[in-house]
Amino acid sequence: MKPLVLICSQDPEFYLVHSHILEVDGFTIQLAGGVEEALALASEREPKAVVLDCQPISATGSTICARLKGEPRTGGLPVIALIAPGAENQHLDLLKAGIDESFVRPFAPAKLLDCLRTKLALPKPGSNGIENGSWLCCGSLEMKRDAHRVRGNGHDIHLGPIEFNLLRHLLENPGKVFSRKELIGAAWPENIHIGARTVDVHISRIRKALKAASPGSVIRTVRSAGYLLAEPDD
Numbered sequence: 001m002k003p004l005v006l007i008c009s010q011d012p013e014f015y016l017v018h019s020h021i022l023e024v025d026g027f028t029i030q031l032a033g034g035v036e037e038a039l040a041l042a043s044e045r046e047p048k049a050v051v052l053d054c055q056p057i058s059a060t061g062s063t064i065c066a067r068l069k070g071e072p073r074t075g076g077l078p079v080i081a082l083i084a085p086g087a088e089n090q091h092l093d094l095l096k097a098g099i100d101e102s103f104v105r106p107f108a109p110a111k112l113l114d115c116l117r118t119k120l121a122l123p124k125p126g127s128n129g130i131e132n133g134s135w136l137c138c139g140s141l142e143m144k145r146d147a148h149r150v151r152g153n154g155h156d157i158h159l160g161p162i163e164f165n166l167l168r169h170l171l172e173n174p175g176k177v178f179s180r181k182e183l184i185g186a187a188w189p190e191n192i193h194i195g196a197r198t199v200d201v202h203i204s205r206i207r208k209a210l211k212a213a214s215p216g217s218v219i220r221t222v223r224s225a226g227y228l229l230a231e232p233d234d
Contacts, residue, residue: 001140001153002028003120004045008038008064009053018051018082021109027116038064042074048120048154049078051112054102056086059093066097078119080112120154138174138229141210141217143167152214162187163206166199170219170229179226203227 019029032038054061081102136143142151150157165187180196218230
């Protein structure tokens, strides 16, 4: 599932340009025209971030930001302001409203994309089985090894230590088949005897967790060989 970003603007050209930029980079976009519509959509659709169009003659940007930050369900949403030339005096109001980031137009679109991916801890497009900063990524599945944190489609996945070690080994080598013996060596201490059936039980638990949070991530059984983590579009 692509991350949903809410764009708050009454300017059709602004919306078309920025929605195209974000959609090409893998986001889903929803338009909100005014304050009440923005609040309703933020509550109903549960976007991952909000982008505000701040025009020189409008103060709705800071109003929307303040209202979002003041609501329990939306207070944690990253809110980014795109400030038009001539509207620089809105900086102070936006800061008071709790804005997370702001850019004065014109600016390089990559700055907005990098900001969103940093705020949402998303991997760069096309990263498969490689590290993006401190995250190990394969499609929508992400793992921060030093923090023992796993995410699927932006949602946390809670795994026990053994499941985490097994998934880490598969994530480090997407598309590669590992025998049960190899997985035992990767996930369990050397002085503990583990049978093949035990590996199957833990893989089943991982599959269940991935199915709930990251349906596109699949651990496949290779008959008489073992398991592999399927790469995206595999």
